[in-house]
Amino acid sequence: MDSATSMESGVNHRQRVLIIDDQKTNLKILADILRQDVDVTLAHSAEQGLRKATEYLPDLILLDVMMPGISGFELIKRLKHHSLTSAIPVIFITALNDSSHEEQGLRLGACDYIYKPFHAAIVQARVRLHLQLTRQRKMLEQLAHIDPLTGIANRRRYSQLLEQYWRSAIRQQSQLCVVMLDIDHFKEYNDHYGHAAGDKVLHQVAHCLKDSLKRPHDFIARYGGEEFVMLLPDSTEHGSQQLIEHCFAALAQLAIPHEFSPVSDVITLSAGGICCSPNRQHKLEDCLKQADDRLYQAKQQGKNRLCWYCPE
Numbered sequence: 528m529d530s531a532t533s534m535e536s537g538v539n540h541r542q543r544v545l546i547i548d549d550q551k552t553n554l555k556i557l558a559d560i561l562r563q564d565v566d567v568t569l570a571h572s573a574e575q576g577l578r579k580a581t582e583y584l585p586d587l588i589l590l591d592v593m594m595p596g597i598s599g600f601e602l603i604k605r606l607k608h609h610s611l612t613s614a615i616p617v618i619f620i621t622a623l624n625d626s627s628h629e630e631q632g633l634r635l636g637a638c639d640y641i642y643k644p645f646h647a648a649i650v651q652a653r654v655r656l657h658l659q660l661t662r663q664r665k666m667l668e669q670l671a672h673i674d675p676l677t678g679i680a681n682r683r684r685y686s687q688l689l690e691q692y693w694r695s696a697i698r699q700q701s702q703l704c705v706v707m708l709d710i711d712h713f714k715e716y717n718d719h720y721g722h723a724a725g726d727k728v729l730h731q732v733a734h735c736l737k738d739s740l741k742r743p744h745d746f747i748a749r750y751g752g753e754e755f756v757m758l759l760p761d762s763t764e765h766g767s768q769q770l771i772e773h774c775f776a777a778l779a780q781l782a783i784p785h786e787f788s789p790v791s792d793v794i795t796l797s798a799g800g801i802c803c804s805p806n807r808q809h810k811l812e813d814c815l816k817q818a819d820d821r822l823y824q825a826k827q828q829g830k831n832r833l834c835w836y837c838p839e
């Protein structure tokens with residue numbers, strides 16, 4: 528499982544290029560040309576290349592067409608088929624200056640060709656261009672995952688990550704805790720303090736909750752309106768409940784005045800949670816409904832509290 532926080536972080540790292548070629552001399556020449564600009568990873572065969580591609584998730588792959596065993600054409604099919612590597616751009620390296628080969632490679636999903644013998648300035652220019660496009664694509668992806676009002680992840684990102692975390696919990700036979708949180712009497716807040724002040728509160732609450740998360744895979748998103756959702760993978764019921772208590776305490780410390788709330792004179796939250804043990808029989812929708820029902824229960828029982836699903 529990759530880290531939720533690292534996935535939400537910036538794209539300004541030094542980029543990595545994976546070069547796959549069975550000829551050591553080609554690997555060395557290309558690595559020498561590129562090393563100044565990027566981190567370089569080398570693979571001497573298609574099998575090793577596929578392994579390193581899924582392990583390092585490089586920003587760009589340079590792939591030799593002619594290799595013994597699995598050819599470059601066969602390998603690009605596998606890379607494009609794999610969910611982890613399908614978006615990584617691939618540039619073919621070839622000595623064959625033949626348009627039908629080039630057409631085949633482009634049809635299989637390559638973004639460009641580099642011809643042997645290598646011309647250092649051309650290799651650098653093509654690699655820089657595709658790395659720049661990769662960086663721009665990643666920036667757009669990140670923007671599409673952020674809620675503009677609060678700056679935390681949005682519901683789209685939550686849905687993606689939920690699916691990943693669920694599959695990972697099945698594989699690792701671990702628990703996934705889901706918590707829904709909702710600001711109490713927020714309508715009254717908006718009505719009395721104004722919508723702009725309400726927006727500010729949403730921002731403050733979002734960051735208070737985000738800052739309360741401790742582990743790298745813990746995740747929070749704005750679910751919509753004044754509702755938030757947390758995913759706490761590989762967490763126990765006790766640990767998750769403690770974390771939510773800590774969130775409530777952190778919010779109480781912020782002490783955002785809410786004179787018109789019947790439950791407190793500051794902003795409070797209600798929350799509903801469940802620890803799911805995903806397996807192929809348990810449905811994700813049932814777990815989410817339980818978390819939602821517990822949030823409803825917390826509201827019904829007087830708000831400013833956490834209700835937790837306890838299986839009979």
Ligand SMILES: Nc1nc2c(ncn2[C@@H]2O[C@H](COP(=O)(O)OP(=O)(O)OP(=O)(O)O)[C@@H](O)[C@H]2O)c(=O)[nH]1
Nearest residue numbers: 709710711712713714715717722725726752753826
């Ligand atoms: N300022 C602001 N308000 C929002 C936003 N999204 C939703 N709201 C408001 O949140 C309020 C939610 O109202 P309700 O669903 O009645 O919930 P509530 O008043 O918090 O009541 P309880 O949840 O039962 O405590 C509505 O007034 C919405 O207009 C937003 O982006 N900014």
